[in-house]
Amino acid sequence: MRFVLEIAEGDSLYQQIRNQVILALAYGNLSPGDGLPPIRALAADLSINLHTVHKGYEMLEQEGYIHLNRRIGAVVAQPRSPGKDLGLWQQNLRIRLAEAWTQGMSRETITQTVQAILADFVPVDTGRSGAEV
């Protein structure tokens, strides 16, 4: 997979790494069992520090998205049970939607935007896969 860091957003570098991995998962560019680039390699590739990548990977591991393993590096985990703090997530979503709403976007437009995004998502592949890494 290709990582593209859109620097200059509000998000920190490691947050962006975390987000990119999750997006890649949702879009099917990354599947359970796939390996992520070694920390050092990705760091070199992005010209950022090793520790910054490490922190991004650590965050993903905490959230259950990947496993970090000394032997085989970082691999995408099988999707687990709910886990996620749903309340915090919903509150965040609520704010995002409120932003659109107060900007004059109609319920229909917002819903369509959401649908359009969801339409591109791909079911998480539980089996093997040869996604490019």
Add this chain to the structure above:
Amino acid sequence: MRFVLEIAEGDSLYQQIRNQVILALAYGNLSPGDGLPPIRALAADLSINLHTVHKGYEMLEQEGYIHLNRRIGAVVAQPRSPGKDLGLWQQNLRIRLAEAWTQGMSRETITQTVQAILADFVPVDTGRSGAEV
């Protein structure tokens, strides 16, 4: 409107103030023309620093949500055109949805969650005033 700050949230205090105002707008607890609490009063009420409240208000003004006026204080602005940086907003929304998707939430569940949130939103009243502050 009542401001409630969650000290434990990941968002900074001024971000929370900003978010609460937008949510209040979406839920109809605040309408264009309404006045926001004076900076000093709110700061005292929340027992936080003046600067923090000011920063929150400043952010809202930059985004076009309110007008800051030394004489009459902060008042909610009329909704403007799509001013918002749509690309950044969509990208943020996309990540939020991808989080849910990769956690196993179905399109239907996600859509329902969105609908449920939108259902509670109230059209921004462009010709009223006097909402309790």
Add this chain to the structure above:
Amino acid sequence: MRFVLEIAEGDSLYQQIRNQVILALAYGNLSPGDGLPPIRALAADLSINLHTVHKGYEMLEQEGYIHLNRRIGAVVAQPRSPGKDLGLWQQNLRIRLAEAWTQGMSRETITQTVQAILADFVPVDTGRSGAEV
């Protein structure tokens, strides 16, 4: 509270910091609402690096034991819902008990040891408290 780092155990430094805080909580030397030493101060006190302390605090925050806040530093959180991954914890406990068992410790002796430890624990104080920091 006093931190005593028993170096040379298998645990890493930040793990030991994490453990000490949890023990302090169990023994009532630390209560919800209490402040932990600032990262830099503790680091200096223990003659270890700032980042090592930071990682320990971060771990505690992830586990819900404390809140990290730019304004007021690290404070002990109110006890939350279950949270903890019970399965992993039980497996760890099981191994610990199996070690004792296979060393010839009787059920009675093991139980007594556990009781003795539990006897010294103090209910988590939900109210204010003036525990020394």
Add this chain to the structure above:
Amino acid sequence: MRFVLEIAEGDSLYQQIRNQVILALAYGNLSPGDGLPPIRALAADLSINLHTVHKGYEMLEQEGYIHLNRRIGAVVAQPRSPGKDLGLWQQNLRIRLAEAWTQGMSRETITQTVQAILADFVPVDTGRSGAEV
């Protein structure tokens, strides 16, 4: 006995091997005099490195659980006197219990959990042999 390695566990592979042997001993699936699988066989079976298995066995030998013999392989030793570093073990147990306690588990619940685990343990059979390996 069957070895099952959890790649996602925090413990290293050789630690897991060591733990599984001790658990097998406690549960009576392994008894003094029994032979452990040959290093090569186990390594092949788990598809891990020879060194890793060897390190696990070495650890067990240092702790007095097994004897390593070039001719007859690894055999479970007779239980010895309290050899174990009791202080370290107790401290570890104390932390485990403190975790549960600070998560709100009551003395009764913790004790019951301990009892439930102990109930399944089987006295180490000092005069048997031939358990399936």
Add this chain to the structure above:
DNA sequence: GTGGTCTAGACCACC
């Protein structure tokens, strides 16, 4: 003055 992020470089544990 507090924590948060990023960089840099070293050494270790595991495999």
Add this chain to the structure above:
DNA sequence: GTGGTCTAGACCACA
């Protein structure tokens, strides 16, 4: 060669 830990020092964001 992989991730894990620790050190060191800089700069930023928030209050």
